[in-house]
Amino acid sequence: VTPENYSPLYVKDKNEAYNDSIFKVIVNNAFANYKGKMKGFELIIITCTDSETGRISEVIFDFPNFTPYATVPVSVYREIETKLIGLK
Secondary structure: OOOOOOOOOOOOOOOHHHHHHHHHHHHHHHOHHHHHHHOOOOOEEEEEEOOOOOOEEEEEEEOOOOOHHHHOOHHHHHHHHHHHHOOO
16 A cells, blocks of 8 residues: 555665666676566565665565566575675
């Protein structure tokens, strides 16, 4: 359920391009064995940042359950989560 007045908050920082490329490398590496199956399907990854440390504290994955992403082992998502949370 999405609140009526919901609009996502986008935080811009000077390292955004760097962060985007690191995120893409982590995700692409984790899904290397599934690339052909995922084409054309959307995966949304939401990261929550700790306001005191500036580091990622939580990772949320969102995708429809009828896409190939639903067939990927949980260990792949855990790998992505662990690597994103470990970023400095």
